[in-house]
Amino acid sequence: MSPKMPDGRTMRDGQPVSARLNNVVTTEREFDELVTKSLPELLDRATSQTKRFLRETNQWGDDITHEKLALRWGYELVERFVVFGRTEVPCRPFFLLDSLIAKSFSQPDPLCYHKELLTPVGRFLDGLASRAVVSRDALIALFYHFYGFSQAHVVKLLGFGQAESQRVYKNFERWRQSGWQRTMNETGLSGSEIEILEQELRTRPDHLNNEVDRLMPVLQSHYRKSEPEHYPCLSEQKWGQLFHDDYGHDYRVWHLAFCRDCFLEVADRRHAEVSNGLKPQVNLHIHPLKKGGVLALFGGDRGGRHHGNTRAQRLSRTSA
Amino acid sequence: METPELNDYRAHLLDALDDQPRRAAEERPGFLQVLVNHERIGTLNCAQTDPSFAYTARERSIQHLELRSESGALIGGCVAPEAGQKSVRVPVGKGSLTLHVQNHFDGGSLRVQYEVAPGWWSQLATAIGLPAGAAVASTQASPVWSMTTAFAQVVLAVGVVALLAERIPVWIGSEDRAHQLEEELAARQSTQDQIDQVHRQLAQLVESQAAATAVSRTEQDRIAQLNTLIDTVAHTQQRLNAQVVAVQEDLKTVKTDVAQEVQTGMRVAASAVEADRELVRQDLQAVKSVNETLVKQVALLESRNRELHARLALTSLEVAKANASSKPAVVAKNEPPKETPAPTAVAVSDNLREADRQAFMFWVAFQDGTTEKSIEDLVQELNGIKKGPMKSGWYSVEVNLPNPEPPDRFLESVKRAKIVKSVVTSKAMPPAQ
Ligand SMILES: [Zn+2]
Ligand SMILES: [Zn+2]
Numbered sequence: 165m166s167p168k169m170p171d172g173r174t175m176r177d178g179q180p181v182s183a184r185l186n187n188v189v190t191t192e193r194e195f196d197e198l199v200t201k202s203l204p205e206l207l208d209r210a211t212s213q214t215k216r217f218l219r220e221t222n223q224w225g226d227d228i229t230h231e232k233l234a235l236r237w238g239y240e241l242v243e244r245f246v247v248f249g250r251t252e253v254p255c256r257p258f259f260l261l262d263s264l265i266a267k268s269f270s271q272p273d274p275l276c277y278h279k280e281l282l283t284p285v286g287r288f289l290d291g292l293a294s295r296a297v298v299s300r301d302a303l304i305a306l307f308y309h310f311y312g313f314s315q316a317h318v319v320k321l322l323g324f325g326q327a328e329s330q331r332v333y334k335n336f337e338r339w340r341q342s343g344w345q346r347t348m349n350e351t352g353l354s355g356s357e358i359e360i361l362e363q364e365l366r367t368r369p370d371h372l373n374n375e376v377d378r379l380m381p382v383l384q385s386h387y388r389k390s391e392p393e394h395y396p397c398l399s400e401q402k403w404g405q406l407f408h409d410d411y412g413h414d415y416r417v418w419h420l421a422f423c424r425d426c427f428l429e430v431a432d433r434r435h436a437e438v439s440n441g442l443k444p445q446v447n448l449h450i451h452p453l454k455k456g457g458v459l460a461l462f463g464g465d466r467g468g469r470h471h472g473n474t475r476a477q478r479l480s481r482t483s484a
Numbered sequence: 485m486e487t488p489e490l491n492d493y494r495a496h497l498l499d500a501l502d503d504q505p506r507r508a509a510e511e512r513p514g515f516l517q518v519l520v521n522h523e524r525i526g527t528l529n530c531a532q533t534d535p536s537f538a539y540t541a542r543e544r545s546i547q548h549l550e551l552r553s554e555s556g557a558l559i560g561g562c563v564a565p566e567a568g569q570k571s572v573r574v575p576v577g578k579g580s581l582t583l584h585v586q587n588h589f590d591g592g593s594l595r596v597q598y599e600v601a602p603g604w605w606s607q608l609a610t611a612i613g614l615p616a617g618a619a620v621a622s623t624q625a626s627p628v629w630s631m632t633t634a635f636a637q638v639v640l641a642v643g644v645v646a647l648l649a650e651r652i653p654v655w656i657g658s659e660d661r662a663h664q665l666e667e668e669l670a671a672r673q674s675t676q677d678q679i680d681q682v683h684r685q686l687a688q689l690v691e692s693q694a695a696a697t698a699v700s701r702t703e704q705d706r707i708a709q710l711n712t713l714i715d716t717v718a719h720t721q722q723r724l725n726a727q728v729v730a731v732q733e734d735l736k737t738v739k740t741d742v743a744q745e746v747q748t749g750m751r752v753a754a755s756a757v758e759a760d761r762e763l764v765r766q767d768l769q770a771v772k773s774v775n776e777t778l779v780k781q782v783a784l785l786e787s788r789n790r791e792l793h794a795r796l797a798l799t800s801l802e803v804a805k806a807n808a809s810s811k812p813a814v815v816a817k818n819e820p821p822k823e824t825p826a827p828t829a830v831a832v833s834d835n836l837r838e839a840d841r842q843a844f845m846f847w848v849a850f851q852d853g854t855t856e857k858s859i860e861d862l863v864q865e866l867n868g869i870k871k872g873p874m875k876s877g878w879y880s881v882e883v884n885l886p887n888p889e890p891p892d893r894f895l896e897s898v899k900r901a902k903i904v905k906s907v908v909t910s911k912a913m914p915p916a917q
Contacts, residue, residue: 196505203501207494231490239497243504243558244550251562251572264563267547271522297524299556300517331515331554338555350500352493418524 181205185258192250198257199246206245206261211238213265218277229282232352237275239350241265276386284357285364285375288450291351293387296421301343304335305452306421310380311431312447321431322416323407336453344452362450369448377446380424388422395419403430504558511553513577513598519550519561520594528596530579535598545587546594564592711768844885845871846895846909847878854903862901 181202189195199206214237218224245261252260268274281290292309295302307313313321315336319329348358365372388395395415398406403426406412420427424446431444513530518537521544528537528551539546550561551574560574564585574581579600586593850859859879863870868883885894891909899907 200502200505203498207498207501228487228490232493235490235494235497239501242501244561246501246504247508247558247560248562251570267563295556297522298517298519298550298552298558300515300554302556335554343555346500349496352496354489414527 186256188254188256190254192253195250195253195255195257199249202257203242206242206257207235207238209238209258209261210241210245210265211235213262213269214238214241214275217269218275223275223277229287233275233277233282236350236352241268273386276383278382278386280379280382284353284361285372286379287351287353288358288361289376289379289383291347291353293383293422295343295347295350297387299343299347300417301335301339302347303417303421304332305339305343308336308453309449310376310424310446311427311444312449314453321420321434322413323410323434324413328413337455340452340455358450365448365450373446373448376448377424380446384422384424388419397423397426400429400433404433407434507557508559511555511557511559511576513579515554516559516576516581516596516598517552517554518594518596519548519552520546521548522550528598530576530598537594537596539594540591541593542591544591545589546585546592547587549583549585549594551581551583551596843882844891844894845880845882846891846898846907847880848898848907849877849879849905850903851905858903862903866898 181198182205184198185202185205189198211234214234215224215230218230218234224230241264242261245264248264249255249257249260276290276294278286280286292302292306296306297303304318307318307321315329315333318336319332322328322332324332361372395418397419406415416430420430428444435444516528516530517524518526518528518539520539520541525539526537528535545566546564547566548561548563551559553559559576560572560581560583562570562572562583562585564570564587567587567589569584569586571585572583574583576598579598582595582597582599584595584597863881866881866883868881871880871882883894885891895907895909898904
């Protein structure tokens with residue numbers, strides 16, 4: 165017998181699910197079962213705690229963008245809770261979730277919250293960057309979305325050998341197949357918002373690229389983790405040494421993807437190998453590189469100077 | 485606020501959460517990203533022979549560990565106590581990951597290991613005596629640092645000395661002592677070159693010392709490599725000494741005057757190397773200690789702040805756990821449905837009542853003009869410890885409550901102290917700043 169609660173939730177063992185989340189769970193299996201059933205409660209709890217945090221830190225606004233931000237954060241917290249929680253049994257799930265959240269928010273600058281990042285293009289960039297912190301596919305894709313680098317360009321820029329370049333190609337492939345779409349979904353950007361961004365990139369590329377250029381330092385300084393302890397900016401000479409002596413491969417990927425200044429410097433230095441001699445610059449791309457997509461690099465499809473290129477690429481993409 | 489768009493988004497996220505276990509289970513073990521305290525610190529390549537990954541954190545313990553696939557799917561992880569250890573086993577594909585974290589208050593270490601479950605093939609292989617790893621691709625060549633070339637040269641120098649020893653009887657016969665000494669000098673020169681090279685590297689290292697705090701990791705790698713080089717030089721030294729003995733043995737059978745000369749030459753070469761090695765070692769020690777001091781100073785400032793926050797947050801985790809383990813499961817199951825209070829400060833102190841000898845933390849503010857001395861006295865009277873510096877007028881104090889004493893009554897008694905303005909319990913932050 166499973167009586168219905170007034171709000172429609174089912175009861176088990178004579179208790180509503182939310183009450184069971186306050187009780188002790190003793191086995192991993194019990195934890196998994198309970199959590200699978202109570203995802204809505206868990207998400208709502210994590211979301212409301214995030215809202216509270218935003219309110220208390222004067223970062224709240226009563227609009228859908230803030231609601232979405234809180235949901236996205238709640239989601240990320242619950243995702244971790246689901247995986248970590250099973251290693252903490254016996255425990256009381258709600259207490260455990262609360263302590264995970266408390267711990268998260270006690271980090272320095274836990275949320276990337278900046279007013280400018282609440283615009284569609286800001287949310288787009290923020291979504292990409294926050295995903296790149298946990299996904300290497302997204303990390304590699306930043307080179308494309310920010311600068312228009314194809315997989316071949318990325319491999320050359322990073323000075324990778326055979327094995328590593330295969331990995332980069334796989335990163336691009338997975339990103340194209342599912343990673344990008346999942347990231348857009350998790351960011352809460354709707355199809356129409358993305359379409360509007362595309363539209364703006366088509367009609368006013370310089371305007372949008374300047375905006376990206378302006379937002380990048382804000383965004384990158386937040387998500388460029390491990391700073392300054394482990395992966396600081398390097399001098400031109402140090403970068404040269406790193407490439408010449410062939411070490412620090414992870415350093416190259418992680419830092420260059422998240423530091424515009426170092427990227428521009430290294431890309432410029434290596435541009436004989438990387439490009440056709442044009443200066444590297446910010447060059448926003450909304451959709452992932454289509455399969456076998458070839459594109460002109462460094463200004464080729466930016467700034468309306470070679471507008472035809474952009475349109476051709478986009479047309480072939482939509483028809484693909 | 486409820487709009488269709490928001491509801492859609494929420495539904496989307498719930499689907500993704502629901503799908504998470506399936507996605508994680510589907511991941512094939514390939515490259516796994518290791519994240520510590522939300523920072524990517526390395527990659528574990530599961531295709532390697534004996535795939536394992538080790539990491540040591542300084543200044544801050546490893547509180548938060550995540551393993552994610554290249555696509556970002558969360559495969560496994562845990563939160564670890566600030567001091568102490570935690571081990572977790574996570575099934576991945578056909579194998580499993582073992583995570584082991586060992587923390588102390590100002591750092592920690594981590595070891596991740598991937599093990600493939602033995603399949604029928606490897607069991608069969610073991611049975612018929614084939615090497616188990618035969619099917620696995622050999623380890624990737626690690627990036628070659630320019631100093632490996634130097635190692636090779638040192639080894640070459642040793643080779644020359646060895647040749648020298650072998651050829652002694654021939655030289656005796658031909659009386660070609662000039663040539664013999666020349667070769668020996670060349671060998672010595674070659675070793676000297678290596679030493680010079682180490683000196684140059686050290687000089688460079690000292691130069692980059694200015695940026696040491698920032699570039700500490702790179703430097704540490706170098707120090708490790710220099711250490712290896714020192715070891716190699718030491719090894720050379722040993723072999724050189726061994727050669728001296730060998731040559732001595734050989735020379736016993738030939739004319740004493742020749743023997744004397746060669747022997748002296750070898751001695752000089754050997755002791756020069758010895759002296760240089762000592763110098764290098766001293767230089768290295770100096771560089772190391774300066775580097776460490778710099779790194780520590782910078783990190784300390786930041787970690788103090790973070791540590792305070794993390795410690796406070798952790799208290800609530802510990803409370804949740806202690807609370808859980810203090811209640812037998814049977815009792816929990818038979819509990820009547822009860823009200824579900826939000827876990828506020830009150831709830832936390834409730835839990836503390838159940839938890840045996842839990843350290844209990846609270847925030848206290850003092851009347852204006854209270855001296856540091858009388859604050860210290862009060863804290864001492866309570867048998868408490870002040871945790872961290874004052875924050876916006878609030879001190880955090882930790883006490884060990886005797887078992888039967890309820891925190892509320894205890895707090896009441898603290899409040900009655902003359903110098904105390906206010907007392908609160910709060911999970912993470914000092915109250916209203
Ligand atoms: Zn930020
Ligand atoms: Zn940089």
